[in-house]
Amino acid sequence: MATVVEGVDYGPLACLIGTWKGDSGMDVAPELDGEEHNPYHEQILFEACGDVTNADLQMLAILRYHQIVTRKSNDEVFHNETGYLTWDVGAKVVTQSFVIPRGVAVVAGGTGEITDNGALIEVSASLDDDSYAITQAPFMRDNASTQSFAHRIDVNGDTMTYKETTVVDIFGKIFDHTDENTLQRV
Numbered sequence: 001m002a003t004v005v006e007g008v009d010y011g012p013l014a015c016l017i018g019t020w021k022g023d024s025g026m027d028v029a030p031e032l033d034g035e036e037h038n039p040y041h042e043q044i045l046f047e048a049c050g051d052v053t054n055a056d057l058q059m060l061a062i063l064r065y066h067q068i069v070t071r072k073s074n075d076e077v078f079h080n081e082t083g084y085l086t087w088d089v090g091a092k093v094v095t096q097s098f099v100i101p102r103g104v105a106v107v108a109g110g111t112g113e114i115t116d117n118g119a120l121i122e123v124s125a126s127l128d129d130d131s132y133a134i135t136q137a138p139f140m141r142d143n144a145s146t147q148s149f150a151h152r153i154d155v156n157g158d159t160m161t162y163k164e165t166t167v168v169d170i171f172g173k174i175f176d177h178t179d180e181n182t183l184q185r186v
Protein backbone atom coordinates (compact mmCIF):
# COMPACT_ATOMS: atom_id res chain seq x y z
CA MET A 1 0.00 0.00 0.00
CA ALA A 2 1.33 3.47 -0.92
CA THR A 3 2.30 5.51 2.13
CA VAL A 4 3.63 8.60 0.32
CA VAL A 5 1.10 11.32 -0.47
CA GLU A 6 2.25 14.46 -2.30
CA GLY A 7 5.87 13.73 -1.35
CA VAL A 8 5.21 13.09 2.38
CA ASP A 9 5.57 9.60 3.89
CA TYR A 10 2.66 9.08 6.29
CA GLY A 11 3.71 5.50 7.07
CA PRO A 12 0.93 3.58 8.86
CA LEU A 13 -1.25 6.72 8.97
CA ALA A 14 -1.64 6.91 5.17
CA CYS A 15 -4.47 4.38 5.12
CA LEU A 16 -6.57 6.60 7.43
CA ILE A 17 -6.80 9.57 5.07
CA GLY A 18 -10.40 10.27 4.11
CA THR A 19 -13.87 10.45 5.61
CA TRP A 20 -15.27 7.54 7.63
CA LYS A 21 -18.75 6.80 8.90
CA GLY A 22 -20.00 4.17 11.32
CA ASP A 23 -23.29 3.51 13.06
CA SER A 24 -22.53 0.65 15.43
CA GLY A 25 -20.76 2.67 18.14
CA MET A 26 -21.11 1.90 21.84
CA ASP A 27 -20.12 4.29 24.61
CA VAL A 28 -19.95 3.22 28.26
CA ALA A 29 -19.83 6.34 30.44
CA PRO A 30 -19.84 6.98 34.19
CA GLU A 31 -22.96 7.97 36.10
CA LEU A 32 -23.41 8.83 39.76
CA ASP A 33 -25.20 5.56 40.47
CA GLY A 34 -23.45 3.31 37.95
CA GLU A 35 -22.92 3.60 34.23
CA GLU A 36 -24.76 4.47 31.05
CA HIS A 37 -24.58 2.70 27.69
CA ASN A 38 -24.99 4.98 24.69
CA PRO A 39 -25.26 3.55 21.17
CA TYR A 40 -23.90 6.09 18.67
CA HIS A 41 -23.11 6.89 15.09
CA GLU A 42 -20.20 9.05 14.05
CA GLN A 43 -18.10 10.61 11.34
CA ILE A 44 -14.32 10.99 11.43
CA LEU A 45 -12.40 13.06 8.90
CA PHE A 46 -8.63 12.51 8.59
CA GLU A 47 -6.84 15.10 6.44
CA ALA A 48 -3.25 14.95 5.22
CA CYS A 49 -1.50 18.12 6.41
CA GLY A 50 2.07 17.68 5.17
CA ASP A 51 5.07 17.56 7.47
CA VAL A 52 6.98 19.56 10.05
CA THR A 53 10.48 19.42 11.53
CA ASN A 54 11.24 19.83 15.23
CA ALA A 55 14.60 21.19 16.40
CA ASP A 56 16.01 20.36 12.97
CA LEU A 57 16.13 16.73 14.07
CA GLN A 58 12.67 15.21 14.05
CA MET A 59 10.45 14.98 10.98
CA LEU A 60 6.73 14.41 11.55
CA ALA A 61 4.09 13.64 8.94
CA ILE A 62 0.78 15.08 10.10
CA LEU A 63 -2.88 14.09 9.87
CA ARG A 64 -5.49 16.41 11.33
CA TYR A 65 -8.72 14.75 12.41
CA HIS A 66 -12.19 15.73 13.52
CA GLN A 67 -14.50 13.20 15.17
CA ILE A 68 -18.18 14.01 15.59
CA VAL A 69 -20.16 11.50 17.65
CA THR A 70 -23.97 11.51 17.75
CA ARG A 71 -26.15 9.71 20.28
CA LYS A 72 -28.64 7.45 18.50
CA SER A 73 -31.42 7.92 21.03
CA ASN A 74 -31.83 11.67 20.41
CA ASP A 75 -29.56 12.50 17.44
CA GLU A 76 -27.56 15.00 19.49
CA VAL A 77 -23.79 15.39 19.17
CA PHE A 78 -22.38 14.25 22.52
CA HIS A 79 -18.66 14.02 21.76
CA ASN A 80 -16.72 16.39 19.54
CA GLU A 81 -12.97 15.83 19.36
CA THR A 82 -10.29 17.44 17.27
CA GLY A 83 -6.60 16.66 17.11
CA TYR A 84 -3.62 15.30 15.21
CA LEU A 85 -2.00 12.00 14.49
CA THR A 86 1.67 12.18 13.56
CA TRP A 87 4.18 9.67 12.22
CA ASP A 88 7.84 10.08 13.14
CA VAL A 89 9.45 8.33 10.22
CA GLY A 90 12.88 8.23 11.93
CA ALA A 91 11.84 6.90 15.33
CA LYS A 92 8.81 4.94 14.01
CA VAL A 93 6.53 6.50 16.61
CA VAL A 94 2.87 7.51 16.29
CA THR A 95 1.48 10.31 18.43
CA GLN A 96 -2.13 11.34 18.93
CA SER A 97 -2.61 14.79 20.40
CA PHE A 98 -6.11 16.14 21.02
CA VAL A 99 -8.41 18.12 23.23
CA ILE A 100 -12.03 17.53 24.20
CA PRO A 101 -14.39 20.36 25.12
CA ARG A 102 -14.68 19.20 28.76
CA GLY A 103 -11.15 20.57 29.26
CA VAL A 104 -8.91 17.54 28.89
CA ALA A 105 -5.81 17.51 26.65
CA VAL A 106 -3.93 14.35 25.78
CA VAL A 107 -0.61 13.68 24.05
CA ALA A 108 -0.52 9.91 23.56
CA GLY A 109 2.26 7.95 21.88
CA GLY A 110 2.86 4.46 20.62
CA THR A 111 3.28 2.24 17.60
CA GLY A 112 2.06 1.98 14.04
CA GLU A 113 2.47 -1.17 12.03
CA ILE A 114 1.63 -1.49 8.34
CA THR A 115 -0.36 -4.68 7.74
CA ASP A 116 -1.35 -6.54 4.55
CA ASN A 117 -4.30 -4.29 3.87
CA GLY A 118 -4.03 -1.36 6.25
CA ALA A 119 -2.43 -0.67 9.62
CA LEU A 120 -2.60 -1.33 13.33
CA ILE A 121 -2.07 1.76 15.50
CA GLU A 122 -1.85 1.72 19.29
CA VAL A 123 -1.20 4.76 21.47
CA SER A 124 -1.57 5.52 25.17
CA ALA A 125 -1.02 8.23 27.78
CA SER A 126 -1.30 8.45 31.55
CA LEU A 127 -1.75 11.30 33.95
CA ASP A 128 1.77 11.43 35.35
CA ASP A 129 3.71 9.69 32.62
CA ASP A 130 7.05 11.36 31.86
CA SER A 131 6.61 10.93 28.11
CA TYR A 132 2.94 10.83 27.16
CA ALA A 133 0.78 12.67 29.64
CA ILE A 134 -2.64 14.26 30.24
CA THR A 135 -3.47 17.83 31.25
CA GLN A 136 -6.87 18.94 32.48
CA ALA A 137 -8.70 21.99 33.75
CA PRO A 138 -8.95 22.33 37.55
CA PHE A 139 -12.62 21.32 37.71
CA MET A 140 -11.89 18.09 35.86
CA ARG A 141 -8.75 17.44 37.90
CA ASP A 142 -10.79 17.73 41.11
CA ASN A 143 -14.06 16.07 40.07
CA ALA A 144 -13.61 13.83 37.04
CA SER A 145 -9.92 13.27 36.60
CA THR A 146 -8.70 11.36 33.55
CA GLN A 147 -6.06 8.90 34.73
CA SER A 148 -5.14 7.24 31.46
CA PHE A 149 -6.09 6.91 27.83
CA ALA A 150 -5.49 3.98 25.46
CA HIS A 151 -6.53 3.83 21.81
CA ARG A 152 -6.22 1.03 19.27
CA ILE A 153 -7.13 1.57 15.60
CA ASP A 154 -7.25 -1.34 13.16
CA VAL A 155 -7.62 -0.48 9.46
CA ASN A 156 -8.38 -3.18 6.90
CA GLY A 157 -9.01 -1.68 3.47
CA ASP A 158 -12.02 0.58 3.75
CA THR A 159 -13.01 -0.73 7.19
CA MET A 160 -11.72 0.76 10.43
CA THR A 161 -12.37 -0.58 13.92
CA TYR A 162 -11.29 1.25 17.04
CA LYS A 163 -11.51 0.86 20.77
CA GLU A 164 -10.50 3.47 23.30
CA THR A 165 -10.45 3.26 27.07
CA THR A 166 -10.38 6.42 29.15
CA VAL A 167 -9.93 5.66 32.85
CA VAL A 168 -11.70 8.33 34.91
CA ASP A 169 -11.62 8.94 38.66
CA ILE A 170 -15.20 10.10 39.26
CA PHE A 171 -17.98 9.72 41.85
CA GLY A 172 -15.50 8.10 44.25
CA LYS A 173 -14.56 5.26 41.94
CA ILE A 174 -12.16 4.45 39.11
CA PHE A 175 -14.22 3.96 35.97
CA ASP A 176 -13.30 2.44 32.58
CA HIS A 177 -15.03 4.80 30.14
CA THR A 178 -14.95 2.94 26.80
CA ASP A 179 -15.84 3.74 23.22
CA GLU A 180 -15.74 1.46 20.22
CA ASN A 181 -17.02 1.46 16.68
CA THR A 182 -16.53 0.06 13.19
CA LEU A 183 -16.52 2.58 10.34
CA GLN A 184 -16.42 2.48 6.55
CA ARG A 185 -14.56 4.89 4.30
CA VAL A 186 -17.06 6.94 2.28
Ligand code: HEM
Pocket residue numbers: 027029030031038040069078079100102104106140144145146149164166168170177179
Ligand atom coordinates in the same frame (compact mmCIF):
# COMPACT_ATOMS: atom_id res chain seq x y z
C1 HEM B 1 -16.48 8.37 21.26
C2 HEM B 1 -15.89 9.02 22.24
C3 HEM B 1 -16.58 9.47 23.50
C4 HEM B 1 -17.91 9.56 23.81
C5 HEM B 1 -19.09 9.23 22.96
C6 HEM B 1 -18.00 10.04 25.18
C7 HEM B 1 -19.18 10.25 25.87
C8 HEM B 1 -19.27 10.53 27.21
C9 HEM B 1 -20.47 10.58 28.01
C10 HEM B 1 -21.88 10.31 27.49
C11 HEM B 1 -20.14 10.90 29.28
C12 HEM B 1 -21.08 11.07 30.47
C13 HEM B 1 -21.44 12.50 30.59
C14 HEM B 1 -22.45 12.78 31.66
O1 HEM B 1 -23.37 11.98 31.83
O2 HEM B 1 -22.30 13.78 32.34
C15 HEM B 1 -18.70 11.06 29.29
C16 HEM B 1 -17.98 11.40 30.40
C17 HEM B 1 -16.63 11.68 30.38
N1 HEM B 1 -15.79 11.57 29.32
FE1 HEM B 1 -16.26 10.89 27.51
N2 HEM B 1 -16.73 10.24 25.66
C18 HEM B 1 -15.84 9.90 24.67
C19 HEM B 1 -14.48 9.98 24.74
C20 HEM B 1 -13.78 10.54 25.77
C21 HEM B 1 -12.38 10.81 25.77
C22 HEM B 1 -11.42 10.48 24.61
C23 HEM B 1 -12.08 11.39 26.96
C24 HEM B 1 -10.77 11.90 27.49
C25 HEM B 1 -9.58 11.57 27.07
C26 HEM B 1 -13.30 11.48 27.71
C27 HEM B 1 -13.41 11.99 28.97
C28 HEM B 1 -14.56 11.97 29.72
C29 HEM B 1 -14.60 12.35 31.11
C30 HEM B 1 -13.42 12.86 31.93
C31 HEM B 1 -15.90 12.16 31.53
C32 HEM B 1 -16.47 12.39 32.93
C33 HEM B 1 -17.24 13.65 33.00
C34 HEM B 1 -18.61 13.46 33.63
O3 HEM B 1 -19.25 12.42 33.39
O4 HEM B 1 -19.03 14.34 34.35
N3 HEM B 1 -14.31 10.96 26.95
N4 HEM B 1 -18.21 10.85 28.03
